[in-house]
Amino acid sequence: xxxxxxxxxxxxxxxxxxxxxxxxxxxxxxxxxxxxxxxxxxxxxxxxxxxxxxxxxxxxxxxxxxxxxxxxxxxxxxxxxxxxxxxxxxxxxxxxxxxxxxxxxxx
Amino acid sequence: xxxxxxxxxxxxxxxxxxxxxxxxxxxxxxxxxxxxxxxxxxxxxxxxxxxxxxxxxxxxxxxxxxxxxxxxxxxxxxxxxxxxxxxxxxxxxxxxxxxxxxxxxxxxxxxxxxxxxxxxxxxxxxxxxxxxxxxxxxxxxxxxxxxxxxxxxxxxxxxxxxxxxxxxxxxxxxxxxxxxxxxxxxxxxxxxxxxxxxxxxxxxxxxxxxxxxxxxxxxxxxxxxxxxxxxxxxxxxxxxxxxxxxxxxxxxxxxxxxxxxxxxxxxxxxxxxxxxxxxxxxxxxxxxxxxxxxxxxxxxxxxxxxxxxxxxxxxxxxxxxxxxxxxxxxxxxxxxxxxxxxxxxxxxxxxxxxxxxxxxxxxxxxxxxxxxxxxxxxxxxxxxxxxxxxxxxxxxxxxxxxxxxxxxxxxxxxxxxxxxxxxxxxxxxxxxxxxxxxxxxxxxxxxxxxxxxxxxxxxxxxxxxxxxxxxxxxxxxxxxxxxxxxxxxxxxxxxxxxxxxxxxxxxxxxxxxxxxxxxxxxxxxxxxxxxxxxxxxxxxxxxxxxxxxxxxxxxxxxxxxxxxxxxxxxxxxxxxxxxxxxxxxxxxxxxxxxxxxxxxxxxxxxxxxxxxxxxxxxxxxxxxxxxxxxxxxxxxxxxxxxxxxxxxxxxxxxxxx
Numbered sequence: 130x131x132x133x134x135x136x137x138x139x140x141x142x143x144x145x146x147x148x149x150x151x152x153x154x155x156x157x158x159x160x161x162x163x164x165x166x167x168x169x170x171x172x173x174x175x176x177x178x179x180x181x182x183x184x185x186x187x188x189x190x191x192x193x194x195x196x197x198x199x200x201x202x203x204x205x206x207x208x209x210x211x212x213x214x215x216x217x218x219x220x221x222x223x224x225x226x227x228x229x230x231x232x233x234x235x236x
Numbered sequence: 237x238x239x240x241x242x243x244x245x246x247x248x249x250x251x252x253x254x255x256x257x258x259x260x261x262x263x264x265x266x267x268x269x270x271x272x273x274x275x276x277x278x279x280x281x282x283x284x285x286x287x288x289x290x291x292x293x294x295x296x297x298x299x300x301x302x303x304x305x306x307x308x309x310x311x312x313x314x315x316x317x318x319x320x321x322x323x324x325x326x327x328x329x330x331x332x333x334x335x336x337x338x339x340x341x342x343x344x345x346x347x348x349x350x351x352x353x354x355x356x357x358x359x360x361x362x363x364x365x366x367x368x369x370x371x372x373x374x375x376x377x378x379x380x381x382x383x384x385x386x387x388x389x390x391x392x393x394x395x396x397x398x399x400x401x402x403x404x405x406x407x408x409x410x411x412x413x414x415x416x417x418x419x420x421x422x423x424x425x426x427x428x429x430x431x432x433x434x435x436x437x438x439x440x441x442x443x444x445x446x447x448x449x450x451x452x453x454x455x456x457x458x459x460x461x462x463x464x465x466x467x468x469x470x471x472x473x474x475x476x477x478x479x480x481x482x483x484x485x486x487x488x489x490x491x492x493x494x495x496x497x498x499x500x501x502x503x504x505x506x507x508x509x510x511x512x513x514x515x516x517x518x519x520x521x522x523x524x525x526x527x528x529x530x531x532x533x534x535x536x537x538x539x540x541x542x543x544x545x546x547x548x549x550x551x552x553x554x555x556x557x558x559x560x561x562x563x564x565x566x567x568x569x570x571x572x573x574x575x576x577x578x579x580x581x582x583x584x585x586x587x588x589x590x591x592x593x594x595x596x597x598x599x600x601x602x603x604x605x606x607x608x609x610x611x612x613x614x615x616x617x618x619x620x621x622x623x624x625x626x627x628x629x630x631x632x633x634x635x636x637x638x639x640x641x642x643x644x645x646x647x648x649x650x651x652x653x654x655x656x657x658x659x660x661x662x663x664x665x666x667x668x669x670x671x672x673x674x675x676x677x678x679x680x681x682x683x684x685x686x687x688x689x690x691x692x693x694x695x696x697x698x699x700x701x702x703x704x705x706x707x708x709x710x711x712x713x714x715x716x717x718x719x720x721x722x723x724x725x726x727x728x729x730x731x732x733x734x735x736x737x738x739x740x741x742x743x744x745x746x747x748x749x750x751x752x753x754x755x756x757x758x759x760x761x762x763x764x765x766x767x768x769x770x771x772x773x774x775x776x777x778x779x780x781x782x783x784x785x786x787x788x789x790x791x792x793x794x795x796x797x798x799x800x801x802x803x804x805x806x807x808x809x810x811x812x813x814x815x816x817x818x819x820x821x822x823x824x825x826x827x828x829x830x831x832x833x834x835x836x837x838x839x840x841x842x843x844x845x846x847x848x849x850x851x852x853x854x855x856x857x858x859x860x861x862x863x864x865x866x867x868x869x870x871x872x873x874x875x876x877x878x879x880x881x882x883x884x885x886x887x888x889x890x891x892x893x
Binding site: 144145146147148149151152155179214215216217218221222224225226227228229231232233 | 554555556563814815816817818819820822823824826827863867
């Protein structure tokens with residue numbers, strides 16, 4: 130899980146840095162039990178919800194944690210706090226993760 | 237600014253004022269335009285000091301010595317300080333005008349002549365003689381009432397009547413307007429800050445990165461962005477200069493939507509840089525400054541600075557603007573246009589300029605909120621001639637009389653609408669020519685080029701089914717229907733160190749950015765007129781093959797739609813400077829690849845690939861490619877460029893079949 134670890138670590142500090150590992154991370158996620166295309170799509174959908182105040186933010190974080198996706202849920206929930214002023218970029222990055230995952234996962 | 241007003245009569249309109257010319261000849265036999273100008277201003281009712289200054293502006297010349305007495309007797313004398321300033325600025329100005337006596341095709345004034353602009357007509361189509369008469373009478377009155385308004389008015393009047401006239405018959409590349417503005421800026425600098433050196437400052441706003449967000453739904457954003465940039469630029473300079481009690485209409489010697497040329501004393505530069513940083517923060521675009529030292533007969537580059545916009549973080553709960561990506565709490569939605577379009581208040585105004593700005597109306601820049609807002613500069617644009625205007629312009633006037641009525645100089649800027657039916661986009665850059673003039677220390681030619689190019693490019697497009705997307709002091713990007721129209725435009729410009737790029741249109745923002753990047757690359761090639769075109773010449777055999785391919789694809793329109801989307805994403809992938817945007821584009825491309833496979837069009841795609849022959853033999857094209865290999869392929873920029881070409885040809889197939 131080399132690339133996935135790097136991705137998760139970078140996600141908490143620099144989204145541009147995380148972008149360098151997103152494809153490798155998605156590839157490694159294909160072999161992680163508990164990760165499915167539907168669950169990842171759900172994650173992306175939740176992240177796209179409008180955030181108007183702190184209550185929205187906490188609610189979104191709780192929904193993401195509820196999905197209980199190994200590696201991903203915890204990392205994305207933390208990243209929301211870290212990048213609350215640049216959620217659009219985080220959304221893009223997670224969309225890229227989902228796209229890559231689907232590309233490598235599907236036959 | 238008025239010192240050479242007499243040249244309009246001596247060089248162009250001598251038949252209209254025979255008595256004035258005869259009267260002037262009785263006073264002096266040399267530099268007769270100075271005396272003619274003085275008589276004209278005297279007749280219009282100008283204050284005696286101004287009339288005398290114009291009459292004496294060549295009095296330091298040895299050829300004028302025999303006539304100084306008669307000039308003084310007729311118009312009065314000027315004091316030593318005025319004489320000294322006139323002499324200094326005149327000799328400074330003259331030092332840049334030596335040796336420019338050969339006629340060269342394709343030079344600014346030559347372009348004006350080709351466009352059929354008559355010397356007897358003003359810039360916006362009124363009879364010059366009447367305009368001068370009315371204009372000078374009003375200006376004489378303003379000189380007595382409000383000097384700031386008089387300066388703005390005089391700038392407006394001279395622009396209307398003299399921008400397409402030569403400064404003299406032996407100076408083919410210098411406009412009379414440039415010849416009026418340069419000495420004025422030099423004089424103002426010398427009078428106000430006599431101990432300071434002079435600086436020529438070139439300002440360019442890099443709008444291309446931001447312009448790429450112009451989608452088909454908000455394509456007028458191009459026009460809005462240029463308008464926002466233009467008002468911000470002149471407002472920024474006006475505000476900065478006001479602190480030093482200087483008038484921006486004097487020191488801005490040339491202007492267009494994204495370019496400015498300024499002549500200023502050196503002590504103003506630091507203050508100006510600080511204000512341009514605020515401007516960059518407001519317009520969210522980088523601002524390039526080139527600061528040149530102006531010494532007699534020499535222009536030398538001192539430093540280049542690029543001011544990047546400083547993006548400030550905003551509080552929680554803000555939504556990202558679809559265009560500038562800046563988070564905002566007060567977003568505007570446009571459900572009828574695009575349900576996903578979410579714009580911040582600034583972009584919502586920039587995206588639809590035609591809703592709030594109207595041609596033939598005056599706009600003032602004030603220290604307050606307005607139609608456009610510049611929060612960091614604390615400036616706004618309001619309609620009309622405001623009493624507290626720092627500077628003002630009349631937008632796209634329909635006649636020069638309207639310019640004189642409002643008293644603001646004119647600005648001709650395309651404000652929409654965007655035309656989706658014009659499929660060929662072309663760009664022309666005169667950057668090399670400008671650089672060459674700077675190297676040759678041709679100050680007046682640089683200023684003339686900066687002033688004339690945007691104006692005449694705009695005029696050239698009128699009635700030609702050509703839509704200007706951007707018209708600046710160093711070139712243009714425009715839409716048209718065919719390559720023939722591009723040829724017509726080039727015939728007028730007569731390429732000389734001109735870069736030309738031609739592409740077929742895709743998503744407006746992306747096409748614009750692609751063309752801008754291409755032009756920049758072409759400029760770097762030394763002395764080459766380069767043309768890039770994706771216009772493929774297909775034979776009858778080709779068309780037959782294409783039809784065969786078309787039959788294999790059950791849903792051809794969906795296929796073409798997917799190709800269009802793929803090309804847009806690939807362009808985003810190639811040209812995005814943001815790592816997250818780039819990787820997102822790559823992931824979208826790979827997802828599209830999966831989509832193509834699902835739709836069972838892969839075989840047809842392979843047919844297309846082999847038809848074009850990009851990847852070599854049919855066998856190679858039909859080999860099953862591993863997912864990782866496809867991903868690696870996309871990491872190679874050249875491969876992506878080839879893929880874009882493939883899609884372009886795929887799209888042509890769509891058009892032909």
